[in-house]
Amino acid sequence: MRISVNDKSQRSLLEIHIVYNSELIREFFFSRRGLWHYIVTFCLVVLLLPYTAALQAILPRYYAGLPLYPALLFFSYLSLRLSLPWVLILALPAGLMLDTLQFQALGSNVFLLGACVFILSLAKPALSAVKQQYMQAIFACALATSTLLSLQLIFFAGALSLIERLALLPRYLLLAFALNALAAGPLLFAVLDLLQKPKKPRGT
Amino acid sequence: MSKLSSKIFYFLAFLLLLALLFFLPEGRQQRLRELLALASSPAKTLAEIGARVSREALGGLPENFSLEERDALLQDLAQTRIELHAAQNDSERLRQDNITLQTLLRLQRSPKTHTLIVCRVLRRYPLSDYYGSILIDRGHSDGLKPGHAVLSPEGLVGIVAQTTAKESQVTLVGSPRLSLSCKLAKKNIAALIHGPARAANSSADLFLPPQDMLLDSLSGDDFDSVNEGDWVLTSSLGSENLLDDIPIGRVSASETDNAGAKRYQVHPAAGLENLRYVLVAIP
Numbered sequence: 451m452r453i454s455v456n457d458k459s460q461r462s463l464l465e466i467h468i469v470y471n472s473e474l475i476r477e478f479f480f481s482r483r484g485l486w487h488y489i490v491t492f493c494l495v496v497l498l499l500p501y502t503a504a505l506q507a508i509l510p511r512y513y514a515g516l517p518l519y520p521a522l523l524f525f526s527y528l529s530l531r532l533s534l535p536w537v538l539i540l541a542l543p544a545g546l547m548l549d550t551l552q553f554q555a556l557g558s559n560v561f562l563l564g565a566c567v568f569i570l571s572l573a574k575p576a577l578s579a580v581k582q583q584y585m586q587a588i589f590a591c592a593l594a595t596s597t598l599l600s601l602q603l604i605f606f607a608g609a610l611s612l613i614e615r616l617a618l619l620p621r622y623l624l625l626a627f628a629l630n631a632l633a634a635g636p637l638l639f640a641v642l643d644l645l646q647k648p649k650k651p652r653g654t
Numbered sequence: 655m656s657k658l659s660s661k662i663f664y665f666l667a668f669l670l671l672l673a674l675l676f677f678l679p680e681g682r683q684q685r686l687r688e689l690l691a692l693a694s695s696p697a698k699t700l701a702e703i704g705a706r707v708s709r710e711a712l713g714g715l716p717e718n719f720s721l722e723e724r725d726a727l728l729q730d731l732a733q734t735r736i737e738l739h740a741a742q743n744d745s746e747r748l749r750q751d752n753i754t755l756q757t758l759l760r761l762q763r764s765p766k767t768h769t770l771i772v773c774r775v776l777r778r779y780p781l782s783d784y785y786g787s788i789l790i791d792r793g794h795s796d797g798l799k800p801g802h803a804v805l806s807p808e809g810l811v812g813i814v815a816q817t818t819a820k821e822s823q824v825t826l827v828g829s830p831r832l833s834l835s836c837k838l839a840k841k842n843i844a845a846l847i848h849g850p851a852r853a854a855n856s857s858a859d860l861f862l863p864p865q866d867m868l869l870d871s872l873s874g875d876d877f878d879s880v881n882e883g884d885w886v887l888t889s890s891l892g893s894e895n896l897l898d899d900i901p902i903g904r905v906s907a908s909e910t911d912n913a914g915a916k917r918y919q920v921h922p923a924a925g926l927e928n929l930r931y932v933l934v935a936i937p
Contacts, residue, residue, distance in 0.1 A: 501700060
């Protein structure tokens with residue numbers, strides 16, 4: 451398309467050429483690698499962030515003693531897929547919701563989630579080098595779970611002595627690893643990758 | 655800026671923002687909590703439905719009971735509830751008979767009864783108001799009213815300040831907002847006791863436990879015979895809400911104010927450091 455502005459003697463004062471690639475535009479609006487990728491990511495975050503936070507808060511009432519952390523697993527996934535500033539910004543509302551639902555001081559779960567996200571971001575290059583997606587999920591969830599439990603035992607274990615805290619560590623760590631890193635984490639990663647990651651074009 | 659240093663920078667900025675949350679005033683924190691509770695209620699409802707359905711699918715109870723065990727437990731619970739109701743009716747009837755007989759005999763003093771309710775501490779503000787207030791998990795639907803005494807096995811911990819249906823705010827004895835009437839044990843002295851003199855919104859309360867309480871405005875025949883070590887007890891002055899004779903603390907020191915009146919420092923009997931459960935005395 452060509453737009454031009456001419457003077458009285460038909461000399462071109464201004465010319466604008468618009469070139470569009472219909473294939474690329476169609477791919478941007480109608481394929482999974484284009485706009486839909488961002489829409490799906492946005493919807494996933496908006497829906498899953500409060501849901502996983504609420505689930506993590508209310509699960510102990512129905513399954514007492516079960517160390518399952520849906521919000522932590524969701525943020526482990528986000529840490530590997532999004533950049534650190536975005537995930538830290540998302541950790542604020544999620545952590546605040548957890549604090550409100552668990553009647554804790556505002557900021558406690560924000561700190562826990564933010565610290566886990568930071569540790570995962572530091573380990574991201576090493577995790578990205580792992581070729582199998584399920585192994586990546588297992589390592590990421592294991593790292594996040596161990597970070598969360600360590601911080602909980604250090605900062606939020608109340609009046610327990612050091613020996614009592616160390617005595618709690620093996621039991622909680624083993625069960626939490628089994629649930630979060632080996633079972634729930636890879637399953638969540640697989641489901642979210644299925645929804646969010648665009649398919650590779652054929653032939654590549 | 656390298657990738658590592660930029661990540662550390664973002665995390666430090668995040669921690670700085672987090673520090674602001676810890677130092678928010680109490681009113682702002684409360685509004686934020688209410689907003690977050692409203693925003694998370696749909697997600698909470700959905701999560702509860704999912705958890706309840708999965709729990710039922712797995713047999714019903716958190717302790718992994720079978721259906722027969724659950725039914726037997728529910729039956730026992732119903733039976734116990736019926737027996738409790740019958741026992742309460744008998745107790746009430748006996749109490750009414752007692753009152754009637756006392757009236758007939760023209761007895762001046764009727765024994766005061768009270769109920770102790772165990773409450774769990776839901777929240778304390780770690781930095782801004784640690785020794786000033788707590789939130790407990792009972793409210794006016796459980797019979798609590800502002801002015802009820804909150805105590806631990808050692809003595810008075812605070813006074814119920816505000817109630818909602820299911821929660822209550824308690825002003826602790828370490829708060830400068832606390833003032834109540836009291837008396838000295840075995841002496842004919844009435845007085846007023848106040849919380850430690852400190853700015854209401856001072857931060858870092860966690861690191862600096864409150865000073866002793868102040869006792870002043872003494873009245874009674876023996877008002878000048880207060881000694882160190884005397885026990886200070888609550889005095890209702892006829893109020894229906896505050897229970898009498900709960901230990902508040904012991905007189906630790908005395909001083910004279912500008913007008914020449916004596917006032918005393920009272921060391922609280924109950925510790926405020928590790929409060930997980932408290933008792934509320936309902937007269």
